[in-house]
Amino acid sequence: MEKSKIAIFVDVENLTKWVKEEGLEKLVTDLGSTAGRIVTRKAYGVWSNSQISNLQAPLNRMGFDLIHSYHPVSGKNSADIQFTMDVLESAIKVDDIEQIVLATGDSDFSPLFRRLREMGKEVIGVGPRSPLSECVKSSCTRYIYTDVAEAQGAQYELAEAKAMVEKIIKEHGEPMSLGLLKKQIISTDNAFDERTWEYSNFSSFVRDIPAIDIFQERGKTHWLGKIKQQVPDKSGNRKLSQATTDEYKQLLRQMNWPFVPRNLIIILHKALQNTKAVEASYLKENLVQFVSDKHKRSLMQGYTASDLKKGLTVLFKAKLFNVTAHDEDKYWKYIGGANYLSEINNAMSVRVRSACGKANVPFDTKYLQPLLYPKG
Structure with missing residues (x-):
């Protein structure tokens, strides 16, 4: 089966730190190995700017076309319009592109995200955590954060993620395939990614939830998850749990x-x-x-x-x-x-x-x- 085609558009000036720290390189590697075949790679910026000029060589090695965002007066609108026009042109002309990745870190692009979704495209947003990023996140199929949460915050997020998994399986009412489980998690929180907490894959994340068992049915290759049964004592009451x-x-x-x-x-x-x-x-x-x-x-x-x-x-x-x-x-x-x-x-x-x-x-x-x- 042919892999789905992916187009990536990056606003380098808005995400300079992430690009310098090899965030884009990791994203390209992950998408290429798990999501599909990347057919379009474009990176935008004022390449004469000393803050990003040294990124031209590594981006070129990664196969990105470098688009110069000329700012005739002060700023921003001309570059944003060029970015938007290129994305829409690609979505319309290359009709077999299924996924479009917009790494912008800018909530001004919310209408573009929504329009692509209306066109039937899977939209992957990339940007930093902020209240404004929620405007973009809600318009995406999936959202990837460029910044890492502080250690304590990540642990609290992990607890919330595990609780979400338990809730989904309980509401499902029967053993659930891990593939379907992950799809439902992402539909609930499109920024979910088990690698945030250094799990190598989704099944290892689910295995680490004490309330859930995962197993394979005889003769089947896929894994399922279910809520562990409470063990009653002889009187029929729930067995005393450990503190x-x-x-x-x-x-x-x-x-x-x-x-x-x-x-x-x-x-x-x-x-x-x-x-x-x-x-x-x-x-x-x-x-x-x-x-x-x-x-x-x-x-x-x-x-x-x-x-x-x-x-x-x-x-x-x-x-x-x-x-x-x-x-x-x-x-x-x-x-x-x-x-x-x-x-x-x-x-x-x-x-x-x-x-x-x-x-x-x-x-x-x-x-x-x-x-x-x-x-x-």
Whole structure:
């Protein structure tokens, strides 16, 4: 079977650091080995610019056509228009191209992403994490982040990803092929990539989820995943589970407690101090614009809109918002003080202790400790 054809377009000036750190080279290698055959490779930039001029040789070795984005006056629009025209021309004229990769890091291209999707193309977006990148991400078949999340943040994202897998298999109701499972994960979160957490392949990622068994049916070559059965004791009750940090994480996920990095909580606390009451849905969707302090806004730029919503949920569950109602709308006013991390830890502890009692799991503070936010 012939591999699908792929076209790659790269705005080098917007993603200079990623290109210099061999991010583009790794992307080309991965796409060529797993997704299809790359037939178009174009890289855009003002090649006389000293910041990117030394990238011409390696890009040329990788087979990229170097398109000079001439800026007649100040900037940007002429280069963006040229980029857009070339992408659309390729999509229309080369009608057997199935996948188009747009490495731009720029939310201004959202209409282009949507138009390509309407044309029936699979669109792969590439760019950094930011609230604005969500505008592009939602228009893509798949989205690849150019920046790596901080260690603690990556671990929290891993916990969320594992919880998503468990939820999908449970809702499926029967053993599920790993191929179908991954497709459903990407349809839920198109930025999912098990290699983010250094898993060599998807099956090794699934094997690392304690609640899931993977197996092969007799005579079959593909792998399936299923939820492990709870072992009842002789009285018919659920067997007492061992107290572990992973077990506590699972209990918290069942109560929709999101795991977010400590640094994000600190940033949100600083940003929300002394802000006025605002309608809840507006705050969730427009948090960055709502915060008036430019310095505080800049601190949030490394996080996606989804990250910020999860952080707000943690603050809300810890009762760090005063909630009032007006004309059927709910307004949130942040009231977190100096002990806000302790308040969050207390809220988490209360939930775990309660859930342990209901789930027949021992409660031990030493296994809860790794989940709490250090106060220092």
